[in-house]
Amino acid sequence: MLEFREAKKYIKKANKIYIVGHINPDGDSIGAAFSMYLALKKMGKDVDVIISEHSKIFDFLPHIDEAKTFIKEDSIDLLISLDSSDIKRLGVTEEDIKKAKNILMIDHHKKSNAYGKVNIIDETCPATCQLVYEFISYLNIKMDLDIATYIYAGILTDTGSFNYSSTNERTLIIVSKLVGLGIDFAYICKKLNDTVKEPKLKLIATAINNMEVYENGKIRYTYVDYDTICKLGVDEEDAEGMTNYLRMVQDTEVAIYVREKSNGTNKVSLRSGDKVDVSAVAILFRWWWS
Numbered sequence: 001m002l003e004f005r006e007a008k009k010y011i012k013k014a015n016k017i018y019i020v021g022h023i024n025p026d027g028d029s030i031g032a033a034f035s036m037y038l039a040l041k042k043m044g045k046d047v048d049v050i051i052s053e054h055s056k057i058f059d060f061l062p063h064i065d066e067a068k069t070f071i072k073e074d075s076i077d078l079l080i081s082l083d084s085s086d087i088k089r090l091g092v093t094e095e096d097i098k099k100a101k102n103i104l105m106i107d108h109h110k111k112s113n114a115y116g117k118v119n120i121i122d123e124t125c126p127a128t129c130q131l132v133y134e135f136i137s138y139l140n141i142k143m144d145l146d147i148a149t150y151i152y153a154g155i156l157t158d159t160g161s162f163n164y165s166s167t168n169e170r171t172l173i174i175v176s177k178l179v180g181l182g183i184d185f186a187y188i189c190k191k192l193n194d195t196v197k198e199p200k201l202k203l204i205a206t207a208i209n210n211m212e213v214y215e216n217g218k219i220r221y222t223y224v225d226y227d228t229i230c231k232l233g234v235d236e237e238d239a240e241g242m243t244n245y246l247r248m249v250q251d252t253e254v255a256i257y258v259r260e261k262s263n264g265t266n267k268v269s270l271r272s273g274d275k276v277d278v279s280a281v282a283i284l285f286r287w288w289w290s
Helices: 002-013 027-042 094-098 128-138 145-158 169-180 185-193 198-209 226-232 242-247 278-284
Strands: 016-020 046-050 076-082 100-107 118-121 212-214 219-224 254-260 266-272
Touching (some): 002 100, 027 076, 027 128, 027 145, 094 100, 100 128, 128 145, 128 169, 198 219, 198 226, 219 242, 242 254, 242 266, 266 278
Parallel strands (some): 016 046, 016 076, 100 118, 219 254
Antiparallel strands (some): 254 266
16 A cells, blocks of 8 residues: 555654544544554654543553653654544644644544545544554564554454444454454453443433434434433443444434533434445534534
8 A cells, every 4th residue: 555655654754753543532543543652662663642531441451551641742753643534533732733743644434534644544444443453564563462452452342343344354354363462352352342330331221211213213313411421420431332222223224322512512423224324414414513
């Protein structure tokens, strides 16, 4: 891939590098950012990783306490963004972004607004971590257990534990190689999929109780207000994911979850089966939501 070659050039000549994921980071964002961070450290690069406020569910992952919250230098050579389709969603301030001489963007979303000097975007990848695995392999960096753990965690979460139709043959080949390296995949799955805090369990119950059904069960919608989220003691990351439970219901084609945020605005999450392109709906109404 031509973009891989260009990205390698910028990394090789950069002295100071920062890596950042998107705001309210999920498993793929954290996995991609940290796997890249650990890989570039193995290259001998002066690199830091920035992760914004995230769910404690990820605290079991190695080196996660090494994350920074901002760019301390006045100027850096390269900012690498992971899993963020829009520069406005990066987990750093606009002021910090301006400190970067160059930006390398790595993303897998279908609707991405390219904003980097080099943009590695592959919508055929079900997770940015899959794309990062390919890039790390291209850089000839030896995959160790910590890097493999982060890549597996990211792929696991963004493929819905390999249940989403976006999962492809290459995904499973990569995962088999990660397992072959000796990652504790059962432990990772237990921590990310089979462990839930009581406040989130109550939020799931609330979301299901508030569910509205349209088009003979093909569309399911739920709304949770901010006061309820606060009373339950749910953090930003744990407040996500309610569409997954709505979509589980038989014959559901579209699941819509709306939650009120602290500033009075609403965050809308959409998930679908195979027949509806919800990304087109999101793009259509983006001007109104922004």
